[in-house]
Amino acid sequence: MKKFVSIMLFMSVFFTMFTAVGHAAEVVPKLYLNGLLLKSEVAPQIVNNSTIVPMRTISDGLGYQISWDNTAKTATVINGKDVIKLKLNDNKALVNDQSVLMDTPIMVVKGKTLVPLRFVGEQFGLNVEWKNTEKEVHMYEKPAVSIPEESSGTITDFSFDGANSVTIRYEGTVKTNKPMYLENPKRIVFDFPATNYSSSLSSLFLNGQVEVSVTDSTYLTGYRYSLYSKSPDIARVVFLIGDDTGYTLTENLGEFRLDFMSLSELPGDGDTSVKPPVITDPVTPPANTGILNVVIDPGHGGSDPGAKSILNRWEKEFTLSVGLKMKTLLEKESKIKVHLTRTGDTYPTLEERVQFANALKADLFLSIHANSAAATVSGTETYYYRDNSSALAGIIHKHLISATKIKDRGVKTAAYKVIKDTTMPAVLIEAGFLTNTSDATMLYNDASQTKIATALVAGIKEFLKVN
């Protein structure tokens, strides 16, 4: 932690100790830090029952970094990642960008700028005890958290699409807290508990954060991210927005995507959007909103290419292409919220895909695959495993074969992990055989993929009774 030099330190803990300011001002108590007597070359002052000290006391005594901006009349105090901004004669401080009221502001007394010491010390986590008989202030550093909570997820990437969307990618498990909508300037704050940043992102940090200015967006003027808290780790991401700005948040496995838009463009009364200052929780779908969560799982990906087709293309390419087409179609549905287990060439494990769908309490899960066998084998199959999925399998299969127009190999059961260990109605399709020239040619044809995606979406809507 900080180094504590034995100069001086003083806290304004005297609300109950001094009945009269005039009297209190004459008392110069002794100051102790962690049991050691501190000395100061400048006596502290007591104003409005608060102790105020020269800035030097903050830096030399406490080891905090402090600077003074004479134009803005603002002092900035930094302790590690935490930043306090104090403005002259203003009793609202900014603590890590959050407005916090304090009893006594920074003030100029006899030409000296004096800082409220208790406020600063307490914001940075000191414990303070007043011994009235002895007229002594005892301050202690709080013991370090002995069992630091391990991060369960790592943010690996931010990408801005050049217009109005930002995608945050992560590894492991990352959940967002309820976002905060704040004014002056207008911003939306997301905190991700038990989350840190990848080393490549951390290496970009300047003064504990990365700031990105956005100039070509109608709704977003910039964003920044930092590690708001360490042990337990909390990653914080702040989006600076315009006056007429709402957003939707889409969670796919491994990423959060924020689309900013005019408030008037926000979809319906869905649970995915925020109209300031109404705040909803985009991660845990609230009950009874009428929004149905659908998870689309493009099979394989990344290090797992799946089956190799007779056309020398991989199964993972087909599954992602159809998955993304379904995503586009389902995003037009006001009563459905679509989530993908992957949107790029990545490999979430089967367990991660299952947990993702279960954590969302999704209403439907559909895994996209294509088959392989001897070159003569052709046809479309749909699989389910649990009883609660058989009706879905029947409906999906009916629509799917109408799109592929190849041999109907029927609805089957198999204990595939993603349809076995999920809890909601879940099916896995094998759209055709990549090892068959005719099937493979159809499966990699863009128009055919669109037909398949459209048919699958029609099946989903029929099952969910969405018109």
Ligand SMILES: [Zn+2]
């Ligand atoms: Zn497969």
